[in-house]
Amino acid sequence: MALSPKAGEESALIGAAVAQEAAEPEADATAAEDTAAEEAAADPAQEETAAGDSSAQVQDMVLGAENAPVEVIEYASYTCPHCAAFTQGPFKQIKENYIDTGKVRWIHREVYFDRFGLWASMIARCGGEDKFFGINDLIFEKQDEWIPAPGPDEVMNAFAIDQLRKIGRVAGLDGAQLEVCLQDRDKAQALVDWYEDNRDRDEIKSTPSFVVNGTLVSNMGYDDFARLLDSELEKAGE
Template identity: 60%
Template sequence: MQRRNLILGAVAVAGLGGWALTRTSATPGSTAIVGAANAQSSDADVDTSTITEMVVGDADAPVTIIEYASFTCPHCAAFHQGPFKQLKAEYIDTGKVRFIYREVYFDRPGLWASMMARCGGEAKFFGIADLIYKGQSDWVRGGDPATIVEGLRKIGRLAGMDNDTLNACLQDADKAQTLVAWETENREGDDITSTPSFIINGTKQSNMSYADFKTLIDAELGS
């Protein structure tokens, strides 16, 4: 893969000074990771097998859906506050759909949110993700990076994590580098150019209404 310069390190307030919160690109993978240390690495040098896939649903479900989403994407928030809840009740909880969530990093706050959501492990991930999306309009508009990170910490505390745990997760530079390499590997492998995007039993689909989701899923189920 193409060699990239990754700015890695702490996301604690002390490591955020001097960084302007700007989006340099409207395309996935343009994340600049805030931190105190710089490192130059190739994606090929990073072992992405350490990143856990976040999955909900029966492992033997006949339909697998992979969602590619950004925690700073309003359309992704709308999906998770509406259609996803219907999808979970009707298809995931009933053993018909296995659902995999994969993060896309448009910007630094999206990466920070991802690191925080993963801080609670698999058991808490989807619950924390729901809180992140529910409060997106508040924390993402925090302005300066320190305020945004504090908004994410508040969500983490609501999920039962203490500040020491949250800070350790947010300051994990190695995890940040590995997540970015993992995101690039997945996004480029599935040719993801917008969020939310979905892979339904191997076929890529763009964002859609829940009615259209039902049609596609029912077709895969043969019903």
């Protein structure tokens, strides 16, 4: 999926990043979640913690041994079908044969084409590093279910937020926690800034893209990826 950001695109993402502004509350269940979120926000200690989290540096999400001889940085968008295909296909074999065996350290970084991908990222990160990759898999697995069909903005926004909330709940996040994450404008801005810095530094022009031991490579199937990883392991004397 080609990456061609337009001027002002990032500010538009942030302008729509707060879920409460983007979607009507869900009936009954969501109304209860909103009440719980308001009660949590009324606690000054929790407010202070949320503000501290928002201003913190965005964390890379990592799998694999810290001292693995090969490092792969994946750049992927939650609204990119090629990224979903890679996550559901080649990545599973790479994880089994290279990451879980200590040969590869895998870093996942999100790319934001649109507000829906940004919201998905905020949901994926809502449970912290422990839950991130499980939610990441769910978001890609259910990509066809939560990305809205073209239509009026308010309808598209409401649909996407409703479906992403459901994914978050399936992953074990409670309603109040989801609302705090989705309404965190400072975190949304931090994520977009982080994405822009990564994109510019690593010259990312499409997704999925990968930086393998410092070299940028494009999407490929498992066999080609395995050959590349084996070559890097051989260089490292493994």
